[in-house]
Amino acid sequence: MPPRSNSQTDSRGRHDVQRRRSMTSPTIAILLATYRRERLLFQTLRSLNELRSGHAFEVIVVDNDAAGHSARAVNEHRGEFDFPVRGVCEPRPGIAAARNRGLDESKDYDIVCFIDDDEVVDSEWLDEIIRPILNAQADAVSGPVRSDYEVRIPRWAELGDFFSSPRIADGTRVKEAATNNLAIRRSALDASTAPRFDDRFSESGGSDIFLSSQFTSAGNVIVWASEAWVSETVPSSRCTAQWIRTRAIRGGNTHGRVALLRPDRGAGRPGSSIRRLSIVFAGALRIAGGTLGMVTGLNPNRSRRAARGYRTMLRGIGYLRAVVGNDVLEYKR
Template identity: 35%
Template sequence: MLSLIVPTQRRPQGLAVAVRSLFAQQGVDFGAMELVVVDNDQVASAQGLVAELAAQAPFPVTYVHEPRPGVANARNAAMAAARGDFIAFLDDDEEAPAGWLAALLAAQAKYDADAVFGPVRARAPADVTRHRAYLERFFSREGPANEGLIDHYYGCGDSLVRRAAMPDPVAPFSAIRNHIGGEDDLLFGQMKAAGRRFAWAPEAWVWEDPVPARLTLGYAIPRAFAYGQGPSSAAAMASPPDRLGVARWMLIGIGQAVVYGAVAAVKWAIGADDRAQALDRAARGLGKTLWWGPFKIHFYGRTAPAPAASPATSSKALMA
């Protein structure tokens, strides 16, 4: 059994594109599949749309409402409702070509992988002209040119994971990452430490359409800073804590922040086309150095409160 999971929060257009792209998959057995859409809005804003989409679905669709804010809460709620032995994750700003899922499954079978990742190709609207190349690269995911086993991991969006390989098959995502993100990095880091096998499938690529509000340096550079915090934070959270690892990453970060900060200043002064990329590298270095509590940035769980929100997770199966 394969469960497709799409988390969403107030993105009806993106959600419709993502879900319909799953309905159009080729070379897979729809009879052994299900879709779980988890709505992380405090009100069940996506329920009506999911019901409409379910009427068009070639496999069962389950709607889950998780009103508690946080990306880890949303993913765990979907995992609790999912029945699959394998879980395929697609974000609500992504669109999967028809051969996406078949490519993930083929790589998993070929390498007996516990997790398979594929490329993400971001596309910005035509009216985004400032730092367009940088922003499309920022929201994209690149990897090896060839298929095969890899010794590192990527994020959840565009991935296939064996449920039994997760440290917790029902609620594998840590709630401490609810508002800052990186819950998937923490999970895959735990899986790597346990000796799980990761594979890369270059043919399993997806489009990503970032929301327009995120296609600015005001969003991307703080996010780069947060990405930079990942290695230092992961070393600090290891059991036992890897203090030498924290110190090493902080020293690396200082060097990156100083070198790339100087490069960014020069490039900005001369108006170089790639100046945003240098600033990005400096921000990631600074994140490695300033990784603890006061410097954490909250990117999730900021929806306005709803007066009638329920504290419990609810789900409703919508059969095709």
């Protein structure tokens, strides 16, 4: 079992950063959830083979296809990699189920890292993403993702940063994090109020935002590691105007649903009329602000202000869809 943290917790459950245990030789698991993307998955594994790090790690691939073809392929080719790797099959469909299976398989590790099965890590990624945890500066660390497009995306999507990671200074505390580039101290996760990914987000995505926002609300610290880069491959099917618009709406829809369902923060009870009204207000503000940016910027294909306004407006629509239960189900099969 992983060593228990010596962090002290007050009556409100808030951790003292200065008392986190510094790690010198942590055990590390890198978790990869996958579904029928074997070519990209092995591209990810090959990039992990090129890591320059003094830290040992194991890779656990969770195949969310009940047929288990990718898990078998990983186990058949494990000898091709310089690190231990194993594939397991999680037959229950949904991204939350796959992530939770990864947690079940990594209970004995000090640090668990999450990346996606369509990403390639930079050679220094592992050292950069775990450094703040090793130095007792954080309970979890998130990093940037650059996008490599198979075909060119619309100009308004470039100007509006529809794919770009936020520009955040190194070491900045963030309130939430996605599992496309995340490291987390396992003992802090296990002791948190939301130690598992919520199945209500299995078809829509967003279980990582739901978990991480509660993680920080309870007093845990997530910091940004600006040099912990990974690159995602964006296939041509996701470079279309329609898919990119839907992606922006889904981003707002995710945050609207998180706000609607969070048990630890928000007006009224989760799902209550008061909570819904607050989300309507948040969505309306985004639609109004985004529309204003589009009007003053004139042309989203030429103006960054207009393009960002378009993105903000679409995210506002996603908030309103969360209120009425018209969710964007990207992972529905």
